[in-house]
Amino acid sequence: MKRRHLISSALALSAAIGLAGPAAMAQDAYPAEPIHITVVWPAGGGHDLVGRLLGNELSKVMDTPVVVDNVTGAGGTTGMRHVADADPDGYTIGVMGLHAISQSFMNANAPTMEDVDPLVYISDDPGALEISADAGIDTLEDYVAAMKDDPMALMNGNDPQGGNSFVFANVIPKGLGIDMMKLPYPGHAPTVTALLTGEVQTATLPIPPVLEQAKAGTVKVLGVASEERHPQLPDVPTFKEQGYDIVTGDFVMIVGPKGMDPAVKKTLSDGILAAAQSAAFTEAATSNGMVLRAGGPEMAAAELTTQVDTVYPLLLDAGLVAEGLERE
Known part of the structure; x- marks a missing residue:
């Protein structure tokens, strides 16, 4: 009986390992497929440049192909919705800036800033x-x-x-x-x-x-x-x-959909930050006019909060906040 019990237990343990194995291996193997960077504007613009420069370096850091997808329309809302609604598996990220904040207060169909997860801050x-x-x-x-x-x-x-x-x-x-x-x-x-x-x-x-x-x-x-x-x-x-007190600007950060596995998020954000701080990206981005100030998820989240607090009054003052989207 004892021997039979031991055999049964061993078989059950083996089955459990077999079932858990693929999931664990998939997580450990991340990334196991291409990472897609969503750019919400047409090719040739500033965010498209960031996506392509960063994607080139990220593919080296993460040892996986990185694809840039231009998902355009509705002043950036279509692309942001694409990112926000993507599976939170670490394979879809997006280049985000001021447009996403302003759309969240101007367009009821746009994602809110609670719908995305800041990963890396890139530049002012x-x-x-x-x-x-x-x-x-x-x-x-x-x-x-x-x-x-x-x-x-x-x-x-x-x-x-x-x-x-x-x-x-x-x-x-x-x-x-x-x-x-x-x-x-x-x-x-x-x-x-x-x-x-x-x-x-x-x-x-x-x-x-x-x-x-x-x-x-x-x-x-x-x-x-x-x-x-x-x-x-x-x-x-x-x-x-x-003589004119005018200070206003955009920013660039990389975001993903909410709900990513913490281990995947860390691997991804670490990889993006390493790519953003690489000599090749820094040289190319600076020569193209970017004012770099790279930082990880905590900095990106803090900067997003600051940007929302800065941009909202400008939109409100300009009469651009849609009815029902006012902050309390």
């Missing part, structure tokens, strides 16, 4: 005001005078409602005391094209998508909406230096 991204070199305006003072004389004279290119350059296009003219005619484009890359082809004369983009044009002289940056000058454009003054 101050807003700016750019003008085509063909416009014949060289200074912020001349621009303000021209707009006060004729608010319809210069058309501004910016994102649809919710995108960072849309928010900048509401905050900057208010700070300058002018009215601004706005023309929405589906992302930064199309806005830059419109600026270069003369469809619009100004834009309220962050620095990275216009950095090369600014250095080449085809686009002039009239002011940067930060406390300090942009490191890649040290000769361009801030709005504050020119």
Whole structure:
């Protein structure tokens, strides 16, 4: 009887190990398939650049393929919903910025910030005001005078409602005391094209998508909406230096869906942070105009809270908060 009992127990234990084995091995083996980085804007923009640069380094760190998916539409809401609704298995992450916060207060269909899990903070991204070199305006003072004389004279290119350059296009003219005619484009890359082809004369983009044009002289940056000058454009003054108290900006962080296994989340966030701090990513991102300030999940969560507290009053003041989405 004892021998029979021991055999039965051994068989039961073996079966249990067999059942538990695949799950344990799957967790231990993470990542066992490609990781997908969702970019909510079209190819060629600042977030797309982050996704591709980071994906290249992350594939080396994690020893697995990394695929960038451009899931566009609704001012970034479609892509953010794609991330928020994904399986929390560590294989779907997204590049997020100011757009996600603004959409969460402007669009009832957008995910809230409680629907995503901050993984790694990447960079700060101050807003700016750019003008085509063909416009014949060289200074912020001349621009303000021209707009006060004729608010319809210069058309501004910016994102649809919710995108960072849309928010900048509401905050900057208010700070300058002018009215601004706005023309929405589906992302930064199309806005830059419109600026270069003369469809619009100004834009309220962050620095990275216009950095090369600014250095080449085809686009002039009239002011940067930060406390300090942009490191890649040290000769361009801030709005504050020119007498206007305008400080507004975007940020870049990587997020995933809520509910990830803690061990998977740690492996993933550690890998992303290592990729973001790699020499190759740092050099490429800095040369493209990013102001890097990388940090892990705790920093990312704290910065997200700070950004929400900063952005919401701007949206409320600009009349952009939808009915029913006001904070208590």
